[in-house]
């Protein structure tokens with residue numbers, strides 16, 4: 001059974017008005033994400049990992065020197081699928097309900113969360129990801145390098161932003177801080193984060 005690339009949750013041109021172009025999706029979804037799926041399938045072919053849920057492949061291969069390639073590709077497949085759902089057309093705005101209340105109690109409010117997220121995303125040196133996670137029942141903003149993700153640290157991801165250069169170079173060139181602000185202002189899908197939080201309770 002081969003791993004497959006999840007369909008985008010919206011049209012590849014759906015975020016054009018919010019500064020993420022169809023051209024970005026042509027490469028980021030159509031080339032980068034697709035290549036991770038192809039690579040993963042080639043690496044696990046005819047091994048027990050080919051039949052594991054992808055989360056198990058990620059957790060099992062993490063930290064295993066012989067399985068670095070499997071980990072990198074499996075995690076990147078998962079991370080990108082999660083990233084597409086972390087955005088939506090007409091995103092941005094403010095969280096509501098239980099998520100908003102938890103942001104207030106755990107992180108000191110929405111403005112503090114935004115600042116922490118901007119800092120994490122901007123200071124991830126080189127390639128990686130910024131995350132909002134649930135860690136031992138509390139919200140936390142984190143960053144990871146390359147393909148690493150919160151699953152391998154026992155955390156539950158609620159939201160992510162890809163800060164690999166390929167994620168923003170087409171639309172923002174070298175201006176990562178502008179890409180981060182645009183994500184928070186116009187793209188982020190707080191409903192997705194709220195659903196992921198609700199699934200934990």
Ligand code: MN3
Nearest residue numbers: 032162164167
């Ligand atoms: Mn990427």
